[in-house]
Amino acid sequence: MTNQWKLKEIVLMSILGVVFGIIYLAFFLVGQAIQNILAPFGLAPFGYEVIFGIWFIVSIVAAYILRKPGVAFTAEVIAGITEVLLGTTAGPGLILSAAVQGAGAELAFALTKWKDYRLRVLIFSGMSAALISFVWHLFYAGNITLTPWLLVATLVVRVISGALLAGVLGKWISDQLAKTGVLRGYALGKELQKRRETGAA
Template identity: 70%
Template sequence: MLREWKLKEIVLMSILGVVFAFIYLGFYFFGQGLRNALMPFGLAPFGYELIFGIWFIVSIVAAYIIRKKGAAFWSELIAGTVQVLVGSPAGPQLIISAAIQGLGAEAAFAATKWKNYSLWVLVAAGMSAALFSYAWGWFQSGLAALPAGLIIATLLVRLASGALLAGVLGKWISDQLAKTGVLRGYALGKVKQNGRIRKAS
């Protein structure tokens, strides 16, 4: 799969994976604090769900910028692996979680044969990653033990978080990077450049 990639694309994907690994790690502790803050109100299960989409964002950013098969999966896997290497409290199983989340996002791009990177596809990728991660959590994190109403509520919140924090925010971050010109040699940068040329002509 990566044989079709340019070296600079692999390097960028790796950099994104490492950078977001530290962002993810920071949000792990933020989520714990949010969970503790919601506990007195009986809403502790929503602590992480509200921000869960942030843990899918690198897959959206990498795929949107590079636009090649595997970008969503590999970037997420790199981010998960780096978190484990720097000592994430989640432990080695985090690598499996990252792979599953990456597969979820990749599935949305695969459905378009890696040809459509519109906002709605990015949102779908964030929601797909959320759905895949929830299915994994059903077995790994004990979500199956929650009351039916809470299962539905937490799933809906995670889907919304994936749509907004991964899909919408991921696109916005990527577009802002493209505006600086640092992505000129990548697929997103070329699309933006062509768009500017057409508007000027």
């Protein structure tokens, strides 16, 4: 499999980035709502952490479908740019955060030399994005001022969220798309078709 991107892959990656950028923006409201619910119990910092994996999902979806170096990182940055263009309250700095998250997700695939896209690697990608973004937010968002127990607890919650909402859910969404046949011209679609042919043989 060549690592050179085809035009149709760039187009699909861009579409995914824009679509998930819109979804990401919507989830800021979800996180705020959860935060408001948890605030009276002194657990407001967990408001966004429980759903933080959503903000890595396009990296996993795009990489799992296209299977090329740099896709996870680039798709995440496109999503971040989309959020900024749509007027996120986080401001332009969000693009830098998206780059950090994308780099974290890309790391898992890089360690396999972009050859392994099984569920465990997708889960690891979500977890590595969670871990690296957590370190970034210690300083960028001032989370380092949280008490030690809260830091550890929010890290654990973010990593679990990354594993489930980005890794597991990202694979499921991609597989459902592939089953419709719309991805037949991409790596995931071709793999699914090959499996069907092998099973029928």
